[in-house]
Amino acid sequence: MMTNPVRRITQGQFSYLPDLTDTEISMQIQYGLDKGYAWSVEYTDDPHPRNTYWEMFGIPMFDLRDAAGVLLELNNCRKTFPQYYIRLMAFDSTRGVETIVMSFIVNRPENEPGFSLVRQEAPGRTIRYTVHSYATDRPETERGSL
Amino acid sequence: MDAVNKASAATGEVKGSYLNVTAGTVEDMYERAEFAKELGSVVIMVDLVVGWSTIQSISNWSRKNDMILHMHRAGHGTYTRQKNHGISFRVIAKWLRLAGVDHLHTGTAVGKLEGDPMTVQGYYNVCRDSYTKQDLPRGLFFDQDWADLRKVMPVASGGIHAGQMHQLLDLFGDDVILQFGGGTIGHPGGIQAGAVANRVALEVMVKARNEGRDIKNEGTDILRQAAKGCSPLQQALDTWGEISFNYTPTDTSDYSVTATAAV
Numbered sequence: 001m002m003t004n005p006v007r008r009i010t011q012g013q014f015s016y017l018p019d020l021t022d023t024e025i026s027m028q029i030q031y032g033l034d035k036g037y038a039w040s041v042e043y044t045d046d047p048h049p050r051n052t053y054w055e056m057f058g059i060p061m062f063d064l065r066d067a068a069g070v071l072l073e074l075n076n077c078r079k080t081f082p083q084y085y086i087r088l089m090a091f092d093s094t095r096g097v098e099t100i101v102m103s104f105i106v107n108r109p110e111n112e113p114g115f116s117l118v119r120q121e122a123p124g125r126t127i128r129y130t131v132h133s134y135a136t137d138r139p140e141t142e143r144g145s146l
Numbered sequence: 147m148d149a150v151n152k153a154s155a156a157t158g159e160v161k162g163s164y165l166n167v168t169a170g171t172v173e174d175m176y177e178r179a180e181f182a183k184e185l186g187s188v189v190i191m192v193d194l195v196v197g198w199s200t201i202q203s204i205s206n207w208s209r210k211n212d213m214i215l216h217m218h219r220a221g222h223g224t225y226t227r228q229k230n231h232g233i234s235f236r237v238i239a240k241w242l243r244l245a246g247v248d249h250l251h252t253g254t255a256v257g258k259l260e261g262d263p264m265t266v267q268g269y270y271n272v273c274r275d276s277y278t279k280q281d282l283p284r285g286l287f288f289d290q291d292w293a294d295l296r297k298v299m300p301v302a303s304g305g306i307h308a309g310q311m312h313q314l315l316d317l318f319g320d321d322v323i324l325q326f327g328g329g330t331i332g333h334p335g336g337i338q339a340g341a342v343a344n345r346v347a348l349e350v351m352v353k354a355r356n357e358g359r360d361i362k363n364e365g366t367d368i369l370r371q372a373a374k375g376c377s378p379l380q381q382a383l384d385t386w387g388e389i390s391f392n393y394t395p396t397d398t399s400d401y402s403v404t405a406t407a408a409v
Contacts, residue, residue, distance in 0.1 A: 005342050009158030014353060016345045018375070024357075031356040049160045096276035096294070101320070117155040129151040129186060 008112050009047055012087060013104040022071060025106060029067040029088070032102055037090035038062045039070045043081045045109070045143045046133045057081075060091060074106060083109045147185045164191035164216045172200045179207055189214040195221040198241070205246040216301075217247035227260075227397055235397070236265075236285050239272045243298045249323060251301045256313050258305025262395035263317060273298040274321055285399035299323055307386035308347035308379060312365020315351050324348065335381050343382035346372060 006016055014020060020028070029039060039061050042054035057077040061070060070088070077086050086107035089100050113134035120128040135143060153161040167178035167190045175196070182190045190213055192204055201217070208215040225232035235252075242250050252269040253261040268284035274297050278290040302314060303325035314324055326344045333340030350372040355361045361368065369387075373380035 003152070003156040005338055010345075011158050014349050016342065016349050017353065020353075024353075027357045028353070031358075047158050049154050049158055096297070115155040115158065117151055126184075127148070129147065131151065131155045 004114075008108065009085075009105075009114070011047060011049075011103075011105060013102060015105060020104075020106065022075075025074070025088070026067045026071055028102070028104070029070045032090040033065055033067060033070075035090075035092070036094075037092050037101060039064070040089050040091065041070075041073050041077045041086065042089060043077055043084045043086045043107075045084050045135050047085045048115070048133045049131060054085070054087065057086070078107050082107070085109065147187065150187075160188065162188040162214070164189055166191040166193070166218075167204070168193040168196055172196075172203050175200065175204055176207060179204065179211070179213070183211055183213060187213075189216055191216040191218055192247075193218050193220040194238075198245070201242070201247070202245050208248070209246065214248045215246075216249040217242055217251065217298075219251040229396075234285065236268055236272055239269045239298075243273060243292075243295065246296060247298060249301050250298045251303055254302040254304055254306050254314070255317055256306065256310050256390070257302070258391055260393055260395050260397060262398045265395070265397060265399050267317060268399065270300045270318055270322070273300045283399060297321075301325055303327065305329075305391060307389065308343045308382040309366075309369065309387040309389070311344075311347040311351045311369065312361040315348075315355060316362045316365075320352075329382075329386065332385070333378065333382055334385055335378055339378035339381065343376070343378040346376045346379050347382070 004010065008015070010016060032039060040059075041057040043057055044051060044054040057080070058073060061073065064070060074086065074088060084107065085105055087103055087105045090102035092099065092101040116132045116134060118130040118132050120130065122128050150161050150163050165182040165185075165187050167175050167182060169175045169178055175192070179190050190208065192201060192215065194201075194217065205215055207213070219235070219238070222235060222238060226235040226238065239250060239252060250273055252273060253259065253266040255261050255263040255266045264283045265285045268281065268286050271278055271281070271284065271286065276292055278286055278292065280286055280289050299321060300318070301323040302318060305328070306314060306324065306326060307329035308326070326340070330340035330344060331337050333343060347369055350368060351361055351365065354364070354368045359368065369379070369383060373383055
């Protein structure tokens with residue numbers, strides 16, 4: 001993280017802004033609901049750039065049209081996994097889209113371990129790269145706490 | 147590729163750099179594309195000047211090799227700008243969508259390269275619509291059902307800067323690639339400060355729009371406010387904030403007779 005000017009992972013929307021308050025988060029949720037999107041809450045302690053599918057905190061809220069309800073789910077997740085990354089995601093079911101159209105991180109561990117870049121020297125001068133999550137250096141049962 | 151991977155590790159985001167495989171023959175292009183793949187690139191680029199069968203070939207290659215294909219429209223101006231001869235870029239955009247490219251340079255309307263905002267929006271619609279409705283001011287002459295034909299991500303590139311973020315978002319919406327070249331590299335605080343300025347400007351504008359603000363009219367204020375907490379953005383606005391490109395586009399839609407310099 002030291003080489004990143006904002007000192008944290010910057011996936012998704014709003015990572016370069018100060019953390020959104022619950023009121024600000026509610027406004028984003030409402031915007032998505034007005035567009036007909038379905039919200040879901042996901043968490044992980046390994047936000048590797050290729051870790052596309054985080055763990056689902058409950059199932060996506062396809063039928064929930066109330067911003068306060070989505071925020072309640074998010075805060076339940078925060079209570080359960082205070083030291084994990086948590087993100088809110090909005091799914092657009094429109095034919096031809098059918099994908100996540102909004103995604104932003106709403107909870108982060110106190111210390112973000114970040115990633116190392118592993119260089120494997122291959123024949124010739126070929127270098128093969130691997131992005132490695134420091135978080136995964138510890139067994140899963142020992143992660144998610146300070 | 148070392149820098150691309152370093153950026154990925156520093157941010158947690160998948161990063162890429164367009165490696166241009168344009169060459170004199172399609173065989174040379176395959177060779178360059180294979181080399182890009184071997185280096186671990188996620189994306190290659192091709193210039194429009196290579197011609198249609200080559201574009202189709204490299205597009206097919208890209209599908210087979212999990213590669214994103216970035217289409218640069220270099221050369222289009224030689225035949226898309228005149229009203230009395232040539233091919234409209236709207237048609238070129240359709241052909242390129244049919245060819246299966248992933249990204250396509252489609253203009254900025256507010257940057258250094260000319261383009262009438264409505265006509266440019268027409269190109270964007272051709273890239274992104276599932277069903278295009280007749281829209282004469284945008285140069286769309288008839289309804290078109292695109293069925294399940296894959297969409298193309300339009301690219302706004304050329305003379306755009308952080309101070310125009312509200313206009314870009316208002317004109318083109320969410321599904322667009324905004325490329326700030328000089329608007330990043332030319333930042334007085336360096337390239338990294340330029341990148342931070344652009345990203346902060348984008349995020350603050352999307353946030354404001356979603357919160358119901360009228361970004362078209364309040365955009366400049368929103369940026370100024372955000373710059374108070376972000377010195378790179380302040381520097382960017384001080385450098386480019388006042389710069390706009392005022393011209394009368396020649397490339398207007400011609401559903402009604404319009405006076406142009408080219409006639």
